[in-house]
Amino acid sequence: MTDQPLLKPYALHDLLLPNRVVMAPMTRSRADNPENAATDLHAAYYAQRATAGLLVTEGSPVSPQGVGYINVPGLHSAAQVAGWRGVTEAVHRADGRIFAQLWHVGALSHPDLQPGGVLPVAPSAINPEDRCFTHRGHTPTVRPRALGTDEVVETVDQFRRAAANAVLAGFDGVEVHGANGYLFSQFFARSMNRRTDRYGGSIENRARFLLEVVDAIATEIPAHRVGVRLNPALHRLGGVLVDEETLPLFEYVVRELDSRGLAYLHLLEPINPTEGLPLPARSIAEHFRPLWSGPLISATDHTRAGGNRLVAAGTADLVAFGRAFIANPDLVARFRTGAPLTVPERATFYSGGARGYTDYPTLGEDGGLVTVAGDDAVGSRYSEARAQMRTTWST
Numbered sequence: 001m002t003d004q005p006l007l008k009p010y011a012l013h014d015l016l017l018p019n020r021v022v023m024a025p026m027t028r029s030r031a032d033n034p035e036n037a038a039t040d041l042h043a044a045y046y047a048q049r050a051t052a053g054l055l056v057t058e059g060s061p062v063s064p065q066g067v068g069y070i071n072v073p074g075l076h077s078a079a080q081v082a083g084w085r086g087v088t089e090a091v092h093r094a095d096g097r098i099f100a101q102l103w104h105v106g107a108l109s110h111p112d113l114q115p116g117g118v119l120p121v122a123p124s125a126i127n128p129e130d131r132c133f134t135h136r137g138h139t140p141t142v143r144p145r146a147l148g149t150d151e152v153v154e155t156v157d158q159f160r161r162a163a164a165n166a167v168l169a170g171f172d173g174v175e176v177h178g179a180n181g182y183l184f185s186q187f188f189a190r191s192m193n194r195r196t197d198r199y200g201g202s203i204e205n206r207a208r209f210l211l212e213v214v215d216a217i218a219t220e221i222p223a224h225r226v227g228v229r230l231n232p233a234l235h236r237l238g239g240v241l242v243d244e245e246t247l248p249l250f251e252y253v254v255r256e257l258d259s260r261g262l263a264y265l266h267l268l269e270p271i272n273p274t275e276g277l278p279l280p281a282r283s284i285a286e287h288f289r290p291l292w293s294g295p296l297i298s299a300t301d302h303t304r305a306g307g308n309r310l311v312a313a314g315t316a317d318l319v320a321f322g323r324a325f326i327a328n329p330d331l332v333a334r335f336r337t338g339a340p341l342t343v344p345e346r347a348t349f350y351s352g353g354a355r356g357y358t359d360y361p362t363l364g365e366d367g368g369l370v371t372v373a374g375d376d377a378v379g380s381r382y383s384e385a386r387a388q389m390r391t392t393w394s395t
Contacts, residue, residue, distance in 0.1 A: 005311035006304065006319060007336055010053060012263060012295055013224040015097060015172060017053035017318070020311050021332050024299050024322035025056045025101040025175070025229070029133070029350040030357060031073035037083030038073040043090035044358045048329035050096025053318065056227075056266075059103030059177050060084075062162035063155075064115045066183070068105030069133045071352065075100060075162045081169045088170035099173040099227060099263075100166040102159055102217075106183030107144040107192065108238045110134050119145040123186050123193040123200065128239030130181070133350065141238075149197045152209060155183075160216040163226075173225035173263055176213060180231055180268075181238025184210045188249055191241040203249045211256055218260070227263040227297075230254075233270035233277040233284050242277050254291045264295040266320065271300060285315045304335045330362040339363050 010017045060075040061067045074080045091098045107122035110132040122144035131138040166174045178184035186192040187209045193200050217226050232250040267284050281287035285298040299320035307319035325331050327344035348356020
């Protein structure tokens with residue numbers, strides 16, 4: 001099982017990855033403290049999974065205004081920087097590499113989560129008609145307040161400052177969360193963006209906010225340590241709808257990002273392939289591959305076998321796995337040996353505490369729990385040691 005494309009080393013520009021397996025960003029709602037800072041529990045969780053070629057953290061809000069879920073660790077205060085520093089130090093001691101995902105949910109927030117109970121902000125005052133995870137549970141969204149032009153500029157600077165905080169916290173790089181119906185998606189979509197200033201109307205204007213954020217971040221972190229996550233196939237996410245300009249917009253965005261020499265482009269495939277963006281290619285990654293000359297990560301419900309095929313075909317350079325990493329901290333070793341995968345407990349995804357977070361054992365600890373059938377369930381025990389050393393930050 002060792003001759004797998006997923007397990008081959010990869011040079012992410014100047015950062016050497018021991019394999020092509022990426023831990024996808026996943027909200028876990030464990031920062032249940034007044035500062036909404038990462039804790040020792042977060043440090044243990046990420047260090048357990050440090051055998052991934054690259055870890056990408058859960059979304060970390062760039063400002064109090066950007067929060068859209070309870071108990072998520074931010075990256076906009078000194079306490080939050082200190083909390084994340086404990087995480088990066090633990091990951092680096094375990095010989096891992098970790099990027100911080102920078103996040104702003106826009107209209108998908110709620111007054112319950114906003115400072116002073118004010119309205120959330122968005123490109124335009126349009127209710128996404130979705131739900132927000134507050135202390136009252138999944139709460140219906142409200143009609144947000146439209147950002148003024150000067151406030152968009154200030155939000156760009158919030159991302160820049162969060163990137164500077166990521167450097168202080170010891171991260172190896174950052175990923176801009178431009179997907180899943182959140183603020184950047186809202187700017188992209190005509191269904192949520194009715195602006196008449198330089199951030200609305202044409203494709204170029206609706207893409208401007210993301211490109212300005214990426215350029216601002218690159219003043220704090222070398223561009224080759226900045227990744228971007230996009231979901232071109234988004235469908236009814238936070239009021240964001242596909243229309244005839246969706247594909248041209250994302251093609252424009254990808255071409256513009258490609259000219260900036262970024263760390264990678266992280267693309268999500270549709271959860272339901274029968275919905276979303278009609279494509280001439282078989283997949284999102286296959287369609288956008290010719291437009292992108294740098295490293296490409298493909299995400300959404302991949303298996304070990306499927307991921308190996310993607311890398312072997314050159315459709316993606318790295319493959320991101322989400323739920324599989326929740327219940328299998330030793331996922332890379334299980335891929336290497338063909339061992340079965342533990343099934344995650346959905347009830348503990350956002351429940352807080354160690355249960356369902358840091359208590360999933362490796363095969364070497366318990367010989368396997370409930371396993372999933374299919375091409376990833378072949379069965380063997382874990383006995384793997386890390387061999388690759390993390391490279392140092394280089395500009």
